[in-house]
Amino acid sequence: MAIDLTLRIGGEGGEGVISAGDFLMQAASLAGMEVVTFKSFPAEIKGGYALSQLRVSDQHILSQGDGFNILIAFNGEAYELNKSLLTPGTVMIYDTGSEADFEPEEIPGVIMYPVPMGEIAKRQLKAYITKNMVALGAAAELFNIPVDTLKESIRQKFTRKGDKVVQLNYQALEAGAEHVRNNLKKQESFEFPKPREKKDVLIIEGNQAIALGAAMAGCKYYGAYPITPATTVGNYLAELILGLGGFVYQAEDEISALGTCLGASFAGAKVLTATSGPGISLMTELIGLGIMAEIPLVIANIQRGGPSTGMPTKHDQGDLYQACFGTHGDAPKIVLAPANVEENLYLTIDAFNLAEKYQTPVFLLSDASLALRVEAIKRPDMSKVKHEHRMTRNGKADEKFLRYMSTESGISPTGIPGMPGHAYAATGLEHAENSGPRTNPDTRNLMTEKRWRKFDNIEDEWKPVEREGDEQAEVGVISWGLTQSIAKEAVQRLRAKGLKVAALYPKMLWPLPVKAIKAFVDSVNQVLIPEANFQGQFAEIIKAEVPIHDKLVKLNVYRGEPFIPREIEEKIEEIYPK
């Protein structure tokens, strides 16, 4: 039988919750397992509730799962916050002894393994910070986690701190295991999948995938201002891009960050910025300039809870409206949204290519959960990666150059500083084909239509939608971003149960792939659109184009945590004809 195990670690930020999870992740992929992580940081720098979750399987994994099989509770807060999920059949390893700040109740059917992790770390190892290792050691012993690979990943992380630190951590691991051997009896049958042949994978975090995708796409300039949860895109890119001849520029604010991106792109570079809602808000004016002057830009919005400063570390899909409609005036652009870490990488590459081809700003909408999710993805094959470059005139230097020539496609050949015979002045003013400012009605009409015409056939030129499930279904699910990966698991579960369910997974949200959505809607009796925002922003955007009002069921969470598959599954079952 397939093994599908989810282990959650909860505790106070700074207690090693996140790093314990990372070691498990490393070890599991070293052992050739499939893995997906889910993490949640507190808003505080130190303290606050942190969560790290690992789902391992010998099969392909779609989402973070519905809950957990095993909880490792480092403190009372972790226990309290997860108590409701401790259902019969789940397991809890928890801190006990002299350092513990809580004492759990007994819950019928829940298997409890008390481990004095704090006490062992403090008294026996004289190093309270090894508490997470003691816990790991206990878990390893209980669930057959390959200790060698665990040690290997610990060694890699701590080796630069010296052998003493590595050994101390090994000891803590062993102490945890020993405590289990001496004091506890395994009362359930959970265990990690068996180690198997190592696959040729990369272990990548969401934001890291954007950074790597950008590098692979030929990005040579990244201008940004730090903001949670986007900063790490730049962290990952800073040295990588230098080795590729590019640069990460930390600007004085987001306006400047995007301004430098516009300048660098105008000068010919492929550019990226990553930010979150507040940063996008500040960039709004210059995004409009990119649209008016037709300058390629890739803008990653790692969404967090809004409005305003909101919840910087929490999951939310509330910035879709802004991406599509935030700029003043009639302002065409492209909006993409990846569903998982692998898509983060490949859609980033697509974003660069679309930006170059259509000479336009392209949004990439990720979010705080996807930013931190770690997956083991297949090693990319660079020979299969395509690179688009903006069309330049390459004409004779003595031919008149019309930068904004109203071509049939709406895309006009451009020039790059340094190219002879291509000099032109870009402007945010309405302009004539030669780029000179002009406000007469005919020019205005010509240019407005040209700017929009570029995108007339984008849905056909680039198939931005996937579909799965029954050709004619009772319920069809449309979702976007991280929610897709969760909806997918729900849909597959229901189909396994024999329900006639289908799903549509648009990767491009704007311009809306209307044809594909129309066709999908026609093929199902009800449409469920689950989204992690209050308004149901994508549902509304679809409704404006496709009259699904009667078929539509919205499902929204806005609590700062992603959907779990079961919520979508249950909603579909609820609306499914009985």
Add this chain to the structure above:
Amino acid sequence: MAIDLTLRIGGEGGEGVISAGDFLMQAASLAGMEVVTFKSFPAEIKGGYALSQLRVSDQHILSQGDGFNILIAFNGEAYELNKSLLTPGTVMIYDTGSEADFEPEEIPGVIMYPVPMGEIAKRQLKAYITKNMVALGAAAELFNIPVDTLKESIRQKFTRKGDKVVQLNYQALEAGAEHVRNNLKKQESFEFPKPREKKDVLIIEGNQAIALGAAMAGCKYYGAYPITPATTVGNYLAELILGLGGFVYQAEDEISALGTCLGASFAGAKVLTATSGPGISLMTELIGLGIMAEIPLVIANIQRGGPSTGMPTKHDQGDLYQACFGTHGDAPKIVLAPANVEENLYLTIDAFNLAEKYQTPVFLLSDASLALRVEAIKRPDMSKVKHEHRMTRNGKADEKFLRYMSTESGISPTGIPGMPGHAYAATGLEHAENSGPRTNPDTRNLMTEKRWRKFDNIEDEWKPVEREGDEQAEVGVISWGLTQSIAKEAVQRLRAKGLKVAALYPKMLWPLPVKAIKAFVDSVNQVLIPEANFQGQFAEIIKAEVPIHDKLVKLNVYRGEPFIPREIEEKIEEIYPK
């Protein structure tokens, strides 16, 4: 028979085109006529094509009209740009003689009155700048414009420049009239309405009405940064508000402008800012803060052509999407749009009251044409003006104050610095009822729902919609902003012809008055939504809520000029069942 006369003056910016129009406007209203003006400034500081148009009638006037009866062409450009509108029955007074730069062709049916305005001004009066007065004098003689009132308005304008200047202008006026008497023969029957009893009106420009409305609403702080076409709101307010104990603060940019408004409103003042698209774009982040911290704000967006710098002096209705959806996150707010100058005044007052009542930012969407439109409106009655004030707790100082208490209405009593026992720290972070930052799912859900609940019944609490026309109609028109005043004229013309036509005029665009729109849509067979933007932004917003996809016909202009009534009239006739 009713007199309805439209006179257009066209020429180079700086030649007195606009001031000639203003004198006519003044004179006409002094004579008790109904008047509406339409003006268009060039983008250049000096030079460029300027247009001033006056429509006078003895009946109530709705819009700027379809074209003109009389053109006064100061130069060749004005002639060229208006040639196509010189249809049989129209009249052109034009510059001729030694200073003229053009010679018009004869157009069959068009009556031509050559007047050497430049020459008379330069040679006879030795003052080329009086050219516009010579033209006015000629027009006065031809069309029976009351010269006394014209002189009176000239006197009022120039009196502080000294009597010599006044006399010179009088002479120019007389010289123009004399030229007509001596050289031309009236060949048509156009004339101004007869002077009648003076009405108790105010002559007000669009932006001036916002300024006056704000003053009447109790605005005590205006923080802004100059931008065309919004700057004049502040110009009009600067001294007025000082006399009322308030202040106009010119900030270093729009971000700062809105930041100061937030601070002033937090401190208890009623505040306004006015800007245009680029300014709103920069304010986006702080608008979100106003929403999250629930701070009353009135934000007037005097729209111009976008995206980016676009067309600063041109008409456009392209910022509706941004007003409704521009801020990151799920961000509720109110969006109003006035249709004419009088509404500019009263909706501004409403905006202040709504901001206070709902503790929220309120947008007022005007535009570059409405900004410059002049109307004679009824003198307001201050005793009828209501003032809402934000609800404060007024509790005992020792009771626990929960600034963001989740009340049934969603509106929470607030406190103002200086009030004992109300101290709280506003924050853009998600927060608990006591205003402390909090990110747990329950609090998040509670607060998100509270923020939205405020607006659940706003359509019923404040009837933001007018309707006119047949109860069951073949065609129903929905429009917003300035386009309403034009659509109204079209609808009334068609109803006079006996067509079954109705119209809905929403004054609040967001939250969308869904009930009224649904009821209206149900009562008509087709829906026409004319808008001055490319995407049909309001139509799309409606479609998302009300499935009118099959009934809908969009009509869009995005050329930088408002609709004329005939365009809407003809479109309705075109889709009207034959």
Add this chain to the structure above:
Amino acid sequence: MELLQTPIKPKEYRSEIESTWCPGCGDFGVTTALTNIMSQMQMDPDSVLTISGIGCSSRLPLWLRTFGFHSCHGRALPVAIGAKIANPDLNIFVTIGDGDMFSIGAGHVPHAARRNFDIKVFCMDNNMYALTKNQVSPTSRHKKKGSLSPYGTLDSPINPIELMITYGATFVAQSYTGSMKHTTAMMKAATEHKGFAFVNLLSPCPTFNHEETFKYYKPRIYDINEEGHKDLSNRMKALELSDRAMDHYQESGSDAKIPIGIFYKTEKPVFAENLAELKKSYSSAYGSADKPDWNKIFDQYAPQQ
């Protein structure tokens, strides 16, 4: 909310909201100094408005039982200005970070200073961005490492003291949160100053900044006022002194001393005074500002004969 006892003790100026700062954070000293000063001056907490942007340091207003506004990153000064114009009687403290003030908020600073608003600005300068987990800020030394410049930044730092004097602030001082006495003295002098007052508070971040620590500062600090700088209104002298404030950043002069104390102080009419005068000249324009004669206002727009 509890009723306050008179005299109000420092801890009564603290709110019920618990601090989220790390143990050992330099910013605790600023909170303590501020509540001490308010207590010493027996300020009515309901007349105090504490305003911040975003950052670790900017959380400070949340810990206080005064009115507070934790606004957006970089926007504390505009918010403060609006509040002060709307209600000149408020005592306004701006409590922010080096990044908030001199990076994203940099554009507001010269304009706030030159207008001489009566606002006290306390900048908690930890020489980097803490809340976003370790990036360089405008006050970071050349070559400092941050998450976006792990090789050491190419940038050279700004000099906050010199800038503020140049901008026209009428009170400019520096202190170090390792010395509660000096910090309190400087913040109090600023609070007592009438006009735009700026205190740069060297406030170590033990979690992320392992260079500019308490240990680093302690031996380097010296008090310029004690050591003879008394001619506080001499702008050129203040500039010269401030010019040396960052010498310790130079690789060559790494044991250079770090000046704390009042660099500059001058008297100038504050914005509110100028505005009050202006308002007075308009006060009878329509009868009275409070109960204006509206028809007198409307008449201005009526066609006149």
Add this chain to the structure above:
Amino acid sequence: MELLQTPIKPKEYRSEIESTWCPGCGDFGVTTALTNIMSQMQMDPDSVLTISGIGCSSRLPLWLRTFGFHSCHGRALPVAIGAKIANPDLNIFVTIGDGDMFSIGAGHVPHAARRNFDIKVFCMDNNMYALTKNQVSPTSRHKKKGSLSPYGTLDSPINPIELMITYGATFVAQSYTGSMKHTTAMMKAATEHKGFAFVNLLSPCPTFNHEETFKYYKPRIYDINEEGHKDLSNRMKALELSDRAMDHYQESGSDAKIPIGIFYKTEKPVFAENLAELKKSYSSAYGSADKPDWNKIFDQYAPQQ
């Protein structure tokens, strides 16, 4: 586009787009000076990028047959920085107004200057906002009238020269567009300087500004370099000199002289040099930067044993 003749004449640097400036506008002088300089230096127009924000002055790039970017209000510097980092070979001119630079763009200036990008900034200072029809700017004198402050502004002006020196610009000068010779000399010296160069160009607006006119400036202008200021790298001296640059704004000293010339000039590595060095140290990280060994990159993310 016409082929260029060698040597390229000044007027060949002009584009086909016609100027919309008013007759008599001071900014014409800047355009002329710039085309003269480019011709004197025989710059390849295809290697020149002229960048501006929004304002009358900011229209300048449109009149040139170089690459140009008429960006958004206040954003010329960030755009210039991005372009310069992406292509250090470009010759970058930033041509903007006093409002664009010191009001809405104020936050970018210190950061551009302290990083010493090799960019030439020519600020056309007409002491007000012209394009929006007469408001005060940060360089407007106290009590100047503008449409939003018809009673005369309450603000005191900033001092552009002093600010730029404080910010770390490595070349700071002032000129006056009434003197084509001096304007050209200053702009040329800036262009020849390696590093961040700033020239404040007193450039009257005859349409709206009836105070700071050509007539006003002419008798007040004096050349500091001719009158003895030679020790250009002396920062303190430069600050002292600049301190007096706005004396003519004081009501008491209304016939004070107005200094033009080079205030400050120093040598410092430019950003591009530091960056080139940094890049070099990473250049063989993956084989080569141009043709990297991608598997070497991917290996960094592979679980290792």
